């Protein structure tokens with residue numbers, strides 16, 4: 001749906017959207033001032049997501065698993081001042097959406113045999129994430145092959161065509177993948193998969209140097225976020241200093257058994 005710029009005041013653009021409430025935001029006016037409503041709405045949501053995003057994920061194998069655990073995690077995150085939630089599976093996204101009033105980055109982890117790509121690997125998975133209520137769809141945008149015999153990032157075009165209202169969060173593992181994702185027109189890029197690919201699996205901490213370069217080169221085209229292996233508030237602040245719009249934290253906040261294990265392992269000197 002298209003709409004027009006109605007009024008400009010104090011550098012802020014006010015826009016009228018047919019049959020909907022007015023929205024106000026810092027909007028890029030392209031060419032003749034004609035814009036797509038979803039662009040303005042997307043920008044408004046993305047701008048609001050500046051700060052801490054908490055990844056709230058739990059699987060039945062986790063020692064903390066209960067049916068409503070992700071809801072409690074999301075409520076705790078909102079209570080603490082988080083600006084967004086990252087969640088896995090249509091069921092958990094739905095439950096979180098009912099309980100908290102924060103934008104959700106949704107994904108659907110699907111393991112298909114020995115395939116390496118598992119974060120929202122198909123268009124069907126992306127549709128389910130969207131239908132569950134997530135505003136943003138996170139997907140693997142690495143250069144790895146999928147079961148369908150194409151590169152993971154090739155799904156971006158399908159999602160943009162089939163679900164144009166959705167924002168796309170590209171999970172990548174290195175600078176080249178980040179650059180490609182930005183060129184493909186995703187909304188958010190994060191090095192979520194650094195440490196989880198064949199080439200990076202030996203790393204247990206983030207590559208801050210690569211992240212700084214991503215922020216410097218791509219930060220004006222996409223929203224750069226940090227995600228993965230951020231364990232302390234100080235590390236998160238460092239990411240903001242390097243140019244991150246937001247920092248997504250999971251395990252350190254929502255997997256207390258792993259935090260306990262970090263302490264136990266170190267204190268016991270990694271005795272078996």
Ligand SMILES: CC(=O)N[C@H](C=O)[C@@H](O)[C@H](O)[C@H](O)COP(=O)(O)O
Pocket residue numbers: 055057086107192193196227228229230248249250251252
């Ligand atoms: C690689 C993978 O599957 N990452 C997942 C992506 O959604 C989650 O399991 C992570 O918890 C999330 O990325 C946050 O990272 P960390 O838990 O390190 O703060």
